[in-house]
Amino acid sequence: MRNIKISSKGKTTAVKVPSENDWGLVVEKLLPLIRPGTILAVQGNLGAGKTTFIQALAKALGIKRFVPSPTFALMRSYKLPKTVNGIHRLVHVDAYRLKDELELQVLDLDEELSDGKSLLVVEWPEKIEKWIAARESRVIRLKIV
Amino acid sequence: MAKKVLDQRFKVLSIETSCDETSVALLDYAERGTQYAVRLRHHETATQIPIHRRFGGVVPEVAARTHVAELVSLLDRAKIISSGKRSTFDAIAVTKGPGLATALRVGVEAARTLAMLTGKPIVGVNHLEGHLASAWLVPENRRRWEFPILALLVSGGHSELVLMRDFCSYKVVGRTRDDAAGEAFDKTAKLLGLPYPGGPEMSKQAKTGNPKAFDLPRPMLKDKSLDMSFSGLKTAVRVLVDKLGLESKHAVRGTRYDLPDLCASIQAAITDVLVEKTIRAAKLHRPKCIIMVGGVSANSELQEKMARCVKAELPDVRMLKPPSGFYTDNAAMIAAAGLWRLRKGKTDAWKKLDAEPELDL
Numbered sequence: 001m002r003n004i005k006i007s008s009k010g011k012t013t014a015v016k017v018p019s020e021n022d023w024g025l026v027v028e029k030l031l032p033l034i035r036p037g038t039i040l041a042v043q044g045n046l047g048a049g050k051t052t053f054i055q056a057l058a059k060a061l062g063i064k065r066f067v068p069s070p071t072f073a074l075m076r077s078y079k080l081p082k083t084v085n086g087i088h089r090l091v092h093v094d095a096y097r098l099k100d101e102l103e104l105q106v107l108d109l110d111e112e113l114s115d116g117k118s119l120l121v122v123e124w125p126e127k128i129e130k131w132i133a134a135r136e137s138r139v140i141r142l143k144i145v
Numbered sequence: 146m147a148k149k150v151l152d153q154r155f156k157v158l159s160i161e162t163s164c165d166e167t168s169v170a171l172l173d174y175a176e177r178g179t180q181y182a183v184r185l186r187h188h189e190t191a192t193q194i195p196i197h198r199r200f201g202g203v204v205p206e207v208a209a210r211t212h213v214a215e216l217v218s219l220l221d222r223a224k225i226i227s228s229g230k231r232s233t234f235d236a237i238a239v240t241k242g243p244g245l246a247t248a249l250r251v252g253v254e255a256a257r258t259l260a261m262l263t264g265k266p267i268v269g270v271n272h273l274e275g276h277l278a279s280a281w282l283v284p285e286n287r288r289r290w291e292f293p294i295l296a297l298l299v300s301g302g303h304s305e306l307v308l309m310r311d312f313c314s315y316k317v318v319g320r321t322r323d324d325a326a327g328e329a330f331d332k333t334a335k336l337l338g339l340p341y342p343g344g345p346e347m348s349k350q351a352k353t354g355n356p357k358a359f360d361l362p363r364p365m366l367k368d369k370s371l372d373m374s375f376s377g378l379k380t381a382v383r384v385l386v387d388k389l390g391l392e393s394k395h396a397v398r399g400t401r402y403d404l405p406d407l408c409a410s411i412q413a414a415i416t417d418v419l420v421e422k423t424i425r426a427a428k429l430h431r432p433k434c435i436i437m438v439g440g441v442s443a444n445s446e447l448q449e450k451m452a453r454c455v456k457a458e459l460p461d462v463r464m465l466k467p468p469s470g471f472y473t474d475n476a477a478m479i480a481a482a483g484l485w486r487l488r489k490g491k492t493d494a495w496k497k498l499d500a501e502p503e504l505d506l
Contacts, residue, residue: 020380046332047383051323051376069324069376071332072164072302074245076503106209106247 002049007141008033020049023056030140031060036086036117037138041125044144050123053144054092057121061090070094070123075107077118088117095127104128151235151266151487153177156186158225158234158259159480160216162252163244163272167191167215168476169223171234174484183287183484187223188477191215212251220255232263236492238483241269242504249500260495269493270482272474273298273506274315277307278481279468280436286465294465295432297423297451300439300473301327301344304419306371306426307506312485315506318426319371326415327441329375333382333411337404347408348444354409359385361414363421371426373418382411416447420454427459434463443472 002017004026015026034040044050051069058067062081070076071094078090091112098104109131113120125132125141132139153176161168168190175182227233239256242249253269260267277296280286294309295318304326306319324332327344334343339350362381364374385407419441427435435455441447448467455464471478486492 045383046336047379047381049380055323066320066322066372068321069328071328072300072325073243106245108247 003145005141005143005145006030006033007143008139009137017049020052023049023053024060026053026142027056027060030057030142031085033140034085034087034119035138036088036119037113038087038119039132039135039139040119040121041132041139041141042121042123042144043125043142048144050144053142054121054123058090061087061119063090067092071096074098075109075112077112086117087119088115089119091118091120093120093122095122095124098124098127101128101131104131155235155487156233157236157238157480157484157487158223159238159270159476159483160220160252160256161240161272161275161474161476161479162212162216162248163240163242164248164474165192166474167212167219167252168474168479169216169219170476170480171223171225172477172480172484174488176488183282183284183481185282185477185480188475189219189222190475191219209247209251212248216251216255225259232259232265234265236265236483236487237267238270238479238486239267239498240272240275240479241498242501243272244500244502246500246502249502253498253500257495257498266487266492267495267498268483268486268491269498269501270479270486271504271506272479273303273305273307274313274482274485275478276300276303276438277309277315277436278485279438279471279475279478280465281485282471282477282481283466283468286436289434289463289465291433291463293430293432294434294436295423295427295430297419297435297437297442298439299326299419299437299441299447301325301331301441303327303439304373304375304441305506306422308426308430308432313489313491317506318430319373319422321373321375322365323374323376324379326373326375326419327439329378329415330412330441330444332379334408336379336382336386337407339408344441344444348412348446350405350408351412351446352405352409354403354405354407356409356413358403358406359410361385361410363414363418366418366421371422371429373422375415375418378411378414382407412444412446416444416450419447420450423451424454424458427455427462432462434465435459436465436468438468438472440473442467443469 304321330344
């Protein structure tokens with residue numbers, strides 16, 4: 001059982017996820033809020049279910065490949081087979097190994113997202129809070145408790 | 146028949162900059178008839194981690210910049226240009242991916258520049274192929290080497306079962322669907338409050354523990370596929386730590402429950418999955434030899450369990466030695482994989498070679 005809080009543009013919605021097979025409930029609530037250029041900040045402890053949630057999201061976006069953890073690689077990207085809400089690509093970033101937003105510069109994320117057609121999902125956003133906060137208008141925050 | 150690009154004797158200069166390590170190696174190769182000899186003449190690795198700490202992340206693009214600074218001094222110390230201004234190598238091998246784009250580019254650009262200036266052949270190497278070749282750097286393994294070979298590649302970023310039919314011929318037959326095995330070690334260690342790096346610390350603690358003390362899940366063990374999953378283990382460990390009523394900071398003191406028991410149980414769960422999937426893959430694909438490579442292959446419990454199970458269940462299969470000294474990222478293994486390619490006449494055009502951050506095997 002997990003409680004999820006989705007915050008976007010000052011509004012917060014709560015969703016309950018009874019079991020690990022129910023992350024689709026969160027994806028359903030989320031999809032209408034997602035636009036090209038959206039930054040989805042996914043916060044939750046180790047073992048909270050971030051990976052399982054992101055796999056459910058990827059599946060809903062039509063991605064057939066596995067979405068393995070990007071902790072080591074820092075970033076992985078996936079082309080969507082069909083455009084969803086104007087989104088062509090999912091970029092998955094994991095800030096777990098980063099100390100702060102300055103270390104994020106190795107990824108050149110702004111360049112990576114310059115096509116304006118990607119959805120960025122960030123795990124451990126608290127590590128790069130300044131970078132996220134500077135783009136607040138595009139940010140959806142998802143907190144797993 | 147492959148085009149012959151080099152003599153039977155040649156020296157490969159290799160460069161690896163895919164992640165945190167900058168590394169340079171020079172490998173000698175000599176061939177006569179069906180016999181060949183390999184000698185690592187020079188090998189030096191500089192790790193970036195302490196530099197990252199010193200700068201505290203203040204310098205933008207510090208990873209790439211440090212690779213640049215380190216690489217130049219590593220190449221200088223490798224004496225790749227002799228006093229007569231002649232190069233001391235005959236070919237260049239460089240990691241082209243997978244890895245961090247900005248970091249990879251430093252190595253690739255340096256290698257391209259050297260290829261342009263010296264006119265020597267250049268070959269781009271897959272970092273994962275390098276790990277596979279690390280086992281071949283062990284002389285005893287070269288004598289016993291026979292295809293097909295099944296490789297378990299386990300590190301902080303990878304958990305893959307690779308079937309090698311020949312040099313440069315690979316098929317991934319199984320892989321992790323979420324976390325890598327090394328990541329599973331590091332993250333569960335963190336949940337227990339163990340200091341970084343968690344993997345080696347956990348196996349140290351596990352030495353005196355009972356691996357059956359806690360019942361932890363072995364995901365997908367019953368599943369017929371050769372894929373693995375380690376993400377659920379974090380959740381299970383977290384639930385267990387919560388149930389034991391402990392903050393992770395208390396766990397490390399081991400006052401209220403036995404930390405070695407918990408470490409041994411986690412290690413057993415991870416290694417059971419790795420060994421079981423390897424044995425299953427071997428029964429399906431019938432290799433002549435099995436190798437284990439990558440950072441996690443240094444884990445002694447994994448080495449022992451694998452050797453024991455291969456002996457018991459696959460009596461006709463040779464278990465080759467772990468790549469001692471070449472577990473983590475290094476240029477020697479890139480030279481070896483480059484050599485495999487060069488022997489087959491495979492080279493790249495320096496004008497076209499580029500970093501491929503999301504390269505797969």
